[in-house]
Each structure stands twice: as structure tokens, then as C-alpha cells.
Amino acid sequence: MSFQQTASQTVGPYFIIGFQNGVHTDNAGDQAGAVTIHGRVFDGKGTPVTDGVLEFWQADANGHYADASDAGFLRVPLDADGNFTLRTVKPGRVAGPNGTLQAPHLVVNVFMRGLLKHAPTRVYFDDEAANGEDPILALVPVTRRATLIAKPSTDGSYVWDLHMQGADETVFFSY
Amino acid sequence: MSDEVRGYRKPFWNTQPDYIFEPYASTVLRGPTQTPIAMPSTLSEVTGPRFSRDILGEAEDDMTVGNGGAPQGERIIVSGRVLDENGRPVRNTLVEVWQANAAGRYLHQRDQHDAPLDPHFSGEGRVMTDEHGRYRFKTIKPGAYPWRNHYNAWRPAHIHFSVFGDAMAQRLVTQMYFPGDPMLDVDPIFRATADEAARMRLVSSLDWENCVSEYALAYRFDVVLRGRLETPWEQ
Numbered sequence: 214m215s216f217q218q219t220a221s222q223t224v225g226p227y228f229i230i231g232f233q234n235g236v237h238t239d240n241a242g243d244q245a246g247a248v249t250i251h252g253r254v255f256d257g258k259g260t261p262v263t264d265g266v267l268e269f270w271q272a273d274a275n276g277h278y279a280d281a282s283d284a285g286f287l288r289v290p291l292d293a294d295g296n297f298t299l300r301t302v303k304p305g306r307v308a309g310p311n312g313t314l315q316a317p318h319l320v321v322n323v324f325m326r327g328l329l330k331h332a333p334t335r336v337y338f339d340d341e342a343a344n345g346e347d348p349i350l351a352l353v354p355v356t357r358r359a360t361l362i363a364k365p366s367t368d369g370s371y372v373w374d375l376h377m378q379g380a381d382e383t384v385f386f387s388y
Numbered sequence: 389m390s391d392e393v394r395g396y397r398k399p400f401w402n403t404q405p406d407y408i409f410e411p412y413a414s415t416v417l418r419g420p421t422q423t424p425i426a427m428p429s430t431l432s433e434v435t436g437p438r439f440s441r442d443i444l445g446e447a448e449d450d451m452t453v454g455n456g457g458a459p460q461g462e463r464i465i466v467s468g469r470v471l472d473e474n475g476r477p478v479r480n481t482l483v484e485v486w487q488a489n490a491a492g493r494y495l496h497q498r499d500q501h502d503a504p505l506d507p508h509f510s511g512e513g514r515v516m517t518d519e520h521g522r523y524r525f526k527t528i529k530p531g532a533y534p535w536r537n538h539y540n541a542w543r544p545a546h547i548h549f550s551v552f553g554d555a556m557a558q559r560l561v562t563q564m565y566f567p568g569d570p571m572l573d574v575d576p577i578f579r580a581t582a583d584e585a586a587r588m589r590l591v592s593s594l595d596w597e598n599c600v601s602e603y604a605l606a607y608r609f610d611v612v613l614r615g616r617l618e619t620p621w622e623q
Contacts, residue, residue, distance in 0.1 A: 220581040222563040227496040231486030257417035278435040286437035327414030329405035387424040
């Protein structure tokens with residue numbers, strides 16, 4: 214057999230059949246300092262995407278990644294209006310390249326019908342001074358950084374919308 | 389430096405689909421148009437969830453039982469290995485599978501194809517790979533089904549696979565096809581991968597060794613996840 218990565222294929226419209234047992238939208242439970250992040254996902258015409266799912270991976274509040282469990286993983290399907298909502302604890306800072314520290318963030322993979330391969334991105338928090346020294350945000354043109362940043366809303370939750378295309382196209386990464 | 393993180397291999401030219409592939413119409417408004425921003429792998433990308441075997445319920449590796457009776461269709465056994473590009477088995481990793489029934493109908497509210505649902509088939513399965521990266525499940529052969537992408541568009545029979553691996557960087561969702569399916573040549577999703585050899589690796593092979601005489605045919609499908617680079621990523 215060949216040792217090249219298997220080609221990705223779309224999750225299609227019916228992924229929830231296979232994904233439903235792994236849906237997990239609350240990492241906070243009764244921990245103190247829980248935060249809620251919610252938002253919507255839009256296509257290139259501004260139409261909400263109703264058949265997609267976001268997967269998140271994050272460190273704990275002390276900046277430690279679980280090395281033998283699924284603690285820190287979230288799988289959040291989009292609803293019939295393209296909305297998602299998750300509850301978690303804000304992750305601590307983790308090491309970046311060359312001795313840097315990264316700002317608190319969650320790693321995100323976006324899956325949907327019409328995406329032949331998932332789209333990797335990240336979400337940061339607007340009220341973190343550390344964003345200014347984050348080594349990954351620094352790779353993103355200043356004008357596009359806002360697409361990666363969840364903004365506090367009046368009720369204390371964070372709002373983060375994703376745009377697959379258009380003037381506000383979310384920054385996606387390759388690594 | 390001690391805090392350098394070894395990243396993962398990049399895909400070989402044309403062996404992964406692009407985001408936009410016009411023959412697959414839904415990509416046109418959904419695929420990102422800007423070039424993804426290249427970044428080094430950090431701790432965040434080279435770690436990932438590890439699922440416990442305890443999450444698996446009874447017989448999640450057998451889609452032919454658990455729904456009150458035997459489903460209609462041709463019973464098959466699907467097995468293979470999950471390896472990385474360095475040839476190492478990916479051990480104890482979660483594999484999720486889902487599929488249409490023998491008539492080509494998914495158990496999903498939005499699937500309105502006029503083919504019968506099967507009360508004895510839900511089309512969902514989960515398995516964990518073993519110490520050698522092997523997995524195995526039992527199901528029925530899915531049917532082809534129509535979609536609205538173009539006139540007379542039918543998907544070739546396929547089983548969806550979701551594999552986690554050891555790191556977010558290894559995450560993979562793909563589809564397994566069946567050998568000799570005439571719809572493969574005219575399926576935009578299959579053909580979205582330009583490299584023919586890469587495409588053909590999505591087609592399972594008849595697995596003589598694992599067939600069970602007078603009971604079930606078997607198909608073999610190996611999955612390769614990204615392999616770790618040998619040296620740290622250079623900036």
C-alpha cells in the first residue's frame with residue numbers, strides 16, 4: 214500500500230448519523246469561570262449553513278492539553294438556522310514556536326456538505342491582551358485577524374461568526 | 389530547542405481535493421477562496437482527543453444487529469488498518485462510519501429519496517483500532533442514491549469514514565467505495581481528487597481472506613493519516 218495520506222472526502226449532508234454519539238457541546242460542567250461561545254456559519258452568499266459541524270480542541274484553564282483523554286474536545290453541529298453554541302472554560306496559554314507563548318485559543322475544524330476537506334481555523338478571545346503577542350495571529354494580515362476573534366456580547370457570552378467566503382472570509386490555516 | 393514541535397507531512401501534489409471543485413456544485417459557495425495561511429504546528433495541533441474504548445456501546449461494530457431484526461441487503465465485512473504516512477499503525481483510535489441502507493436511503497430527515505427506509509438498519513457504527521491499527525465492522529452493502537448536483541446524478545455506493553488519529557493535524561473524514569462501481573467515473577466527489585492513484589486508494593478491494601463462506605463477502609479498506617515529520621518545522 215502507499216504511504217500517502219488518504220484523500221479527504223466531504224462529510225456530506227447526513228454526517229450526524231455517524232457523528233451523533235460524539236456530540237459534545239459543554240466542556241465546563243459546573244466549573245467556575247465557564248464561558249459561552251456562539252455564532253453562525255455563512256456561505257459565500259451570506260446564507261446560513263445548516264448542515265455543518267464544528268470540532269474544537271483546547272487546553273485546560275492551566276494551559277495543559279489532555280494527553281490520554283478527550284477532555285478539551287467539543288463537537289458542535291450547526292442547527293437549522295446555522296447557529297452553534299458551546300460552553301467551556303477559557304484555555305490557559307500554551308507554548309508556541311521559538312520560546313513564545315500563545316494567547317488563549319481553541320483549535321477548530323469546520324466540516325460541512327460541500328467541503329471536500331475540513332477547514333482548519335482557530336478562535337481567540339477579544340479581551341485577551343496576549344493576542345498582541347500571539348505567534349500565530351502574527352502570521353495573519355492585520356485586516357483579517359478579526360475573523361479569528363470572538364467578541365464579548367452584552368450578556369457576557371462571546372460571539373464568533375464564520376464566513377466561508379466573501380469580504381469577511383474567515384482565516385483558515387494549513388499546517 | 390526543546391519547545392520545537394515536530395509537525396506533520398504536507399500532502400503530495402494533487403492527492404487531496406481543492407476546496408473549490410466546480411463539478412461538485414456545493415463547493416462553489418462553501419469552499420474558502422483565500423489561500424490558507426501556512427503556520428507551524430504547535431502543541432495545539434499535534435495533540436488531540438483520545439477516546440476511551442468505554443464510550444463504545446454493545447455491537448457498535450455490527451450494523452446488522454441491534455435494530456430488532458436483520459436488515460435487508462447484502463451482508464458484508466469491512467476491515468483494514470489505520471496507518472500513518474511513516475507506516476506506523478495508528479493504535480486505539482476512534483473510527484466512526486455511516487452509510488445509506490441497501491436501497492440507497494439514509495435514516496435522516498432531510499433524505500427524501502423515494503426508496504424505502506429499513507426499520508432494521510440505522511447506518512451508524514463505531515469501532516476503535518487495535519494495537520496493530522486494525523479495525524473491523526459488519527454491515528450491509530449500501531445502495532447508490534440520487535442527488536441534485538446535475539441531471540441523473542447518482543452517488544456510487546460508499547461508506548463514510550471519520551478517523552481521529554493522535555492529533556488534530558491527523559483528523560480525516562473520507563469515503564470508502566466499492567470495486568468495479570460504474571458510477572465512480574462520473575462522480576464529482578470521487579473525481580475531485582486529481583491524482584488517479586490517490587483516488588483509487590478510496591476504492592476498497594475484495595478481501596478473500598476475510599470472507600466468511602456462505603455468510604458474507606468482505607472488503608478491505610486501509611486508511612492513511614498524515615505522518616509526523618522527522619525534524620522540527622523550520623521557520
